[in-house]
Amino acid sequence: MSEEAIREDVIDWSEVAKRLTLYAWRRLDRLGMGRRDLAEDFAFEAIRRHLDEQYVDWDRERYPTLLEFLGSQVNGLIRNHLRKFSTNREVTGELDSYTLQQRMRTAPSQHRVLEKREETARVIGILRERVEQDATLGALLDVMLDGIEKPAEQARALSLPVSEIYKANRRLKRHFSAVRDTLAQANLS
C-alpha cells in the first residue's frame, strides 16, 4: 500500500490494522504492559473512531497520511489507558481481590524496572561497540547522552554542518535497529 493510496482513501484496512496493532504492541510492551488484546483493541478503536466521523477529524496538515493520524489516535488511547490505570492504582484499597490481581498482572514490577535498566545499559553498550569505527557516531551518541537532542545544537556541539548531523542520525538509527533485531533474535532462541 503506497502513501498515495492512503491519501486517496483507497484503503486496505487489513494492512492498516496490522501496522497499527504492531505499533500499539511495541509501545505497550515497552511500558511493561505488553498485552496483545489491548494492542489489538487500541488499533481497532482508532480505526472505528475514524470511520465513525463523530470523533475528531483527521488534521491533514499535522498528519499528512492516514496512518500517521491513526498512530496519533493509538497514542492517545494508550495515554488515556495509562492515566486510568494510575488513577485506579491510587484507590486499590477499595478494589476486590480479583480486580486487584488483574491490575497487578499488568503493573510494571520493581523487578521489571531493574531488568529494564540492565537492558538499557546493555543496548547502549552494544550500540557503542557497533559505532566504534565511526568517530562521528560515537561523538553523536555522547552528546545525545549529555541531553543534547536537537540537530542544530548537536551540530554546534560537534562543530559539524547540520546536514552531516542528519545523515549521522540516520546511520545511528540503522545501527540501533540492527541492535534491536539482534536482541530480539537472541531472546527468541
Place this chain on the structure above:
Amino acid sequence: MSDENNKLESMDHILALMDESLDEDLLHPERVSLEAIEAELEEAGFSTSELEARAARLATRKSKPNGPLSWQARASKKLDRSREILARRPPTTARQVSADRAGLLRQLDGLRSMPGAEGRIQAYFRNKSPEEVTDEELASLIEDLSILHNLLDPID
C-alpha cells in the same frame, strides 16, 4: 549514585527516542514492508488472519446503509431533500403574500396551526406588539414561516 542514575535515565531517554523513531517507521509503508510487519506480529503471538477478519468486519459495518456509522449519510440525504424542496418552491412566494395589513394578519393566523409556528410567532413578537411591526416585516415573517412549512412537511 545520583550521577549513575542520571546517566541511566539519560540512556533510557535516548533509547526511548530511538525506539519511538523505529515505531514511527511502521506507519510508513515505504520504510517497513507489510511482510516484515506480519512476521513481527506472528512472532509476538498475534494471529494475522484474525486481524484480517476483524478488519473486514469493520469495513463491512462501515458500508452497511443502516449501520451505526451511517448517520452522516442519512443527514446528508435529508439535506439534499430539503434543497430539492427549496428549489421547487415557486419564485413568486413573496408576491403571494397579501398586500394589505388585515390580509397579512389573517395569513399569519392561518399559519399558527403549523407545527412549531406558534412558538416562532410568539418569539417574534416577544419584544414588540404586532402594531409596531411594519407591513414588510410581517410579509417577511409570513414568507419565512411558509418556507419552513414546505420544508418540514414532507421530510420529517
